[in-house]
Amino acid sequence: MIDLHTHILPGIDDGSPDSGISVEMMEMMIAQNVDTVVATPHYYCLDCSPAEHAEKAKGAYRRFLEAWQETHGEDARLPEMRFGAEIYLVNSLENVSDPELLKISGSDLMLFELPFSGFHGWMPRLVDLVAGKAGGRPVFAHIDRYLGMLRSGDLEELEEVPRAAFQFNSDAFKNRKALKYMYSLIKRGKTVFWASDCHGARHRAPDLGETLPELKKAVSKKFSSEIFDAIEERQYSLLGKDRQI
Numbered sequence: 001m002i003d004l005h006t007h008i009l010p011g012i013d014d015g016s017p018d019s020g021i022s023v024e025m026m027e028m029m030i031a032q033n034v035d036t037v038v039a040t041p042h043y044y045c046l047d048c049s050p051a052e053h054a055e056k057a058k059g060a061y062r063r064f065l066e067a068w069q070e071t072h073g074e075d076a077r078l079p080e081m082r083f084g085a086e087i088y089l090v091n092s093l094e095n096v097s098d099p100e101l102l103k104i105s106g107s108d109l110m111l112f113e114l115p116f117s118g119f120h121g122w123m124p125r126l127v128d129l130v131a132g133k134a135g136g137r138p139v140f141a142h143i144d145r146y147l148g149m150l151r152s153g154d155l156e157e158l159e160e161v162p163r164a165a166f167q168f169n170s171d172a173f174k175n176r177k178a179l180k181y182m183y184s185l186i187k188r189g190k191t192v193f194w195a196s197d198c199h200g201a202r203h204r205a206p207d208l209g210e211t212l213p214e215l216k217k218a219v220s221k222k223f224s225s226e227i228f229d230a231i232e233e234r235q236y237s238l239l240g241k242d243r244q245i
């Protein structure tokens, strides 16, 4: 199982505050059979460049790894780690150089976070522009969280962004509105991802391994199990991996 959106790296954003919590979060993910963890710290282009962001993430990962090895020994098994960013969408993102450094490592995927303040037509255009510059494939982060705000026309504009994928947070897997939209994307052959968007070990803790089986059950009432398998296979292949069973 892939957790595509996490704030597991310590002391870098509003996610894990320190290495000890990151170690706890990782232990939870391993217990839940997550085999690929994508670290996606928040990226605000007004605060730093993509290169600085990547450096910060590397440093945070080093701190985590030290703590992990201290707790579990040097040979302790870790899920595969990938690194990216949750890229906050603001106008000035247009002028950022080296946006390709924000792609999820080993893939073309770029995770974009829409503002909660309202939808504007420049948003899908900017996502397309930045992803295009980076040679990336955009993923709209936690699309479920905007369903109360976005009108169907707004969603259509997001769906028209070339190669766009849509990520749902695990805490929305029981939400009827979110499920309805997820089903409609699946039916239309759009790419969906699932993720915990975890920020800590207690509050907003990793829970994908607990919630995904429930989602699978819900999905199986609508679709054949082959469809669920195909979605997972596609998620792995977009990360350049074979699906682990």
Ligand SMILES: [Fe+2]
Binding pocket: 005, 007, 086, 197
């Ligand atoms: Fe997030």
